[in-house]
Amino acid sequence: MPWSLLNKPWLRSMVRLVQLFVRPNRDEVYEQCVRAALRESPRARKLGKRPGTSSHDVLHEMHRSMYRNASYTQADGPERASYDKAVVDLERARAKQQAAADESGWNWKVVLLLLSAAILTVLITFGLMALLVTLFSTALLIFILFWSGTAVWFNLRYCLLAAALGISCAAARVELGYRAVAWGTTLHDDGIVPVMDGMIRHLMGEDPDSLFVPQGTSKGLRAPRAPGFAVPTEAMEQLQRKLSHLDEGTIAVCGPRGVGKTTLLEGATKQAGFGFLIQAPATYAPHDFLVSLSVCLCQKYIQHEGYTAPELARLSPFHRILKNSRRRIRALARWSSFALPAAALLILGASSAARSLYARYEASASDSAHTVARIVQHWIRDVWNGHAVVTSVTIIVCAIAWWLSRHDPWIPRTLGRLWTLLGAKLGIALALGSLASAYFDPQLRQLAPHVHANTFGVAALLAFGWFYSWATCQALKLRQAHLEIGRWTLYASDVCRLLAAGLGTYLLYFLIRTPSTYTLLADPQNPLRLAGLVTGTLLARAAGWRPRPAKPHLVTRCENHLYRLQTIQTTTNTLSNGTAQIMTLGGSHATSISTMPPNFPALVQEFRDLLTDIAKVLADRKQRVLIAIDEVDRLGSDAQALAFLAEIKAILGVRHVYYLISVAEDVGAAFVRRGLPHRDVTDSSLDDIIHVEACTLKEAKTILDKRSEDHTPHTALLAHSLSGGLLRDLLRYGLQIEEIQAKTRTHELAHLARELILEELSETLAGFRILLSKQQWTQNTSGILSDFHTLCGHLKISQCVCSDGSLLHALEHFAHQPPGTQPSHGDITDNARQLIDEAAAYSYFALTLLEIFTAPGLDRRSEQALAQSTYGSHEILAEARLELSISPYSARTLITHIRKAWALNNSPSIDVLSPILRRMSCPLHRSRPDPFGLRNS
Secondary structure (H helix, E strand, C coil): CCHHHHCCHHHHHHHHHHHHHHCCCHHHHHHHHHHHHHHCHHHHCCCCCCCCCCHHHHHHHHCCHHHHHHHHHHCCCHHHHHHHHHHHHHHHHHHHHHHHHHHCCCCHHHHHHHHHHHHHHHHHHHCHHHHHHHHHHHHHHHHHHHHHCCHHHHHHHHHHHHHHHHHHHHHHHHHHHHHHHHHHHHHHHHHHHHHHHHHHHHHHCCCHHHECCCCCCCHHHHCCCCCCCCCCCHHHHHHHHHHHCCCCEEEEEECCCCCCHHHHHHHHHHHCCEEEEEECCCCCCHHHHHHHHHHHHHHHHHHHCCCCCCCCCCCCHHHHHHHHHHHHHHHHHHHHHHHHHHHHHHHHHHHHHHHHHHHHHHHHHHHHHHHHHHHHHHHHHHHHHCCCHHHHHHHHHHHHHHHHCCCCCHHHHHHHHHHHHHHHHHHHHHHHHHHHHHHHCHHHHHHHHHCCHHHHHHHHHHHHHHHHHHHHHHHHCCCCCEEEECCEEEEHHHHHHHHHHHHHHHHHHHHHHCHHHHHHHCCCCHHHHHHHHHHHHHHHHHCCCCCCCCCCHHHHHHHHHHHHHHCCCEEEEEEEEEECCCCCEEEEEEEEEECCCCCHHHHHHHHHHHHHHHHHHHHHCCCCEEEEEECHHHHCCHHHHHHHHHHHHHHCCCCCEEEEEEECHHHHHHHHCCCCCCCCHHHHHCCEEEECCCCCHHHHHHHHHHHCCCCCHHHHHHHHHHHCCCHHHHHHHHHHHHHHHHHHCCCEHHHHHHHHHHHHHHHHHHHHHHHHHCCCCCCCCCHHHHHHHHHHHHHHHCCCHHHCHHHHHHHHHHHCCCCCCCHHHHHCCHHHHHHHHHHHHHHHHHHHHHHHHHCCCHHHHHHHHHHHCHHHCHHHHHHHHHHHCCCHHHHHHHHHHHHHHCCCCCCCCHHHCHHHHHHCCCCCCCCCCCCCCCCCC
16 A cells, blocks of 8 residues: 555554454554554654654563553553453354364365365256255265264264354454454553653653644644634633623723734624624724724624625626626526526426326316306305495405505415415425325336346345435535545545446436336336426425515615715706797706715714614624724823723713723723722723733643644743733744744754744844934943944854853843943933843843753753742743833842742853753754854864
8 A cells, every 4th residue: 555545544543443453463453553653643753853762762662561561551441351352252262163173083174165165066057956955965964974973974073063163263253353443442542642652751851841843733823813713711701701791881901912802802703693893093083983883883784684785886887787787697597507408308208297187187177167267256246246245344354454464464474374384295295195106006016016026126225325325425525535646636525426326327227227127117107206296395395485585674774874974975956948939948957966974973873873773683682782992002192092982982882782992001000090089081981891911821832732733831831931921922932933943953942942032132132222223322321332232243143052152141241230230321311221221121031031941951940940939930931021011120120039949140150051051962063062162262
């Protein structure tokens, strides 16, 4: 079998099950399960990345008695007990057969082969009757031999007994193969896989989670806004609780940028019965924003009701009519290309039977129709002449009821319900009656006994095969199981569809070519029966048809509102008169009317009225109306955001409507301290607020696991520490780790962390240097710029750990300096001093992460740090990153506590990192580094 076919997981698992059935020996089962576990991608891609972890090493370890017994112990269940019993049963059956074979002096296999050949020869040569005579004669001969007690009977008896016990052995072997498959599956899943995973982690040594081996399945990281990757967080649960305890209201969602507020709003709108998300403009105008909101509301509601929002003035009326006509003509042509030929063929096939039926019942049907027509005529004449007063009164009442039902069409609705109730039953009865008529047809009943049993069996077998193939095709359509052979892709559903078509065609051919069944198919009434079956089926399906309901009033109202908001309507009326005499005397008058766009107060009132009616209709359907306004924090300062809330306050507070507004943290803080010391617009605009906190380390691991199968707990810790728990940065760093791995071709966390941290530090310091370049500097104050230049230069030329000595020395010197220790700090501006302190604090944080993640034994050192102090927790690293956005001084204090918990040096010293660098091997040069640059000298 080609190796490309074995790469298919479903085919590979099927081959493994077949191998387990063929070779059910205990050692063979264990060997196959071990090799299957080694070939699985999650662990196969980790093998060989560290010394002593190759597939040969793992296979050798798994054959040790310790791991073998551990695997057997974890898979010790009913499947193993059944397997052991099947092994014992097979051994007993084979022992009985061997004992019977040993008693005979003949070879029982040769005797059985000769008897079978003789029986088959007699059957083929002389027929069944001769075989029966031969068997009777043989039985009589065996009885004579038994009666005389000769050795021939003794040997023949044990040969036949051994052959009979061979059937028992075959059954026991099949049972053992089945039990081996069941136990092998359990042994693989519950025994070998967990034991092998634990053993591989043991072979990897310290920090097995620091090995990062991607396989290119992180589609969720490459598309951060792709649907289907949302992970429930505490903020989502809090929002759902607030929505469930409020009938309507305005809820603000605040938090730092990139924390996931937009994702939270998108998830809430998807879960609502009717909801949409709209972006707040960066430079807003209240009137324009409300117009955009109104347009979005109308379009979303029209689509929610199953209609299409009107396209306004994109084409001229003539082009729109031509486009719609072209689309309708194409749809009608496609429908007609199937409907007309099908109807013509149906009429052609049933025409002969229908004409004979019409000729048979024409006279009686005509008499019945004339009789009914005379009765109706006499009845109308009696009502017209006043001879049927009660009937006249009844007719008048019916006319009044019909007129009154114009607002509530209960009469057509009742008739429609009766048609639904009776039409389906009528169609089913007609279809079943058409089929049942074949059973009661005397001619068919006379011809049915002439159909041979083998013909019926073959037809039933073909029909069952067709139905089974068709059902399998329908079942496989959703699974998309396929096989790639070169450039061709062969789908299992297509194979089953082709098989069903072939079996159905051959079934029809078989029925037509068989004389007895052809006579049944050639009955003159069969076309009429098929026509009745088709007509009954169509009636049953037509009973469920409903005319498209009239367009709801609210949908029409939304369309009219869209026309008013998006178009300018102009009406021109012209009146002219004249007198056609010898001299013409006339006049002309023209009037032009143009609609004015609604002003802001009118637009607010129309929006509230329309939204109120929509919410009332949807509330009756138990559907929640939710409008999310995002990116309010983009407006700039908190004063601008509060001004925006003050402008749109008029549209808030609509019954049965929820508003979710994404605001900055400043606005959220103003709402939290409401009334202290004064009130602002948040008190009257917002009903509640949700603070979206940065995700925890546990949530970060869950998010990365959801979006990628490659990240380990250690890479998740690195991304979480650098991002501070902000969702946007977390996904960016997760993808950046994969990019660095693809660039450096290294799998160790120490090298990946070094590249990532230094890359981020280089970009951040470059940004600070650009900001510092805008400040005023003198000869005495330019020393700090030289430090920036030196450190940025080392970051640019640092390619591997071999040359990190001078880089780390410069980084330590710059990062460990306390705020305000530079001699020139007294001569620079406050803004420049703030930027310098922020850059130094960030370098201090980067140096701390560099020392933590590049040293070996991360798990061991994490336990020691946590035992030393609570500042040794992994969560504190992300908190330190968030603290940098608040104040560099408080962040430096927190980082100092972290360094003490992790036993890191708090003063500049190159000797702190040199032992770490000596233990690291360079991924580029495959050698030990020279942190002091001694080799170059």
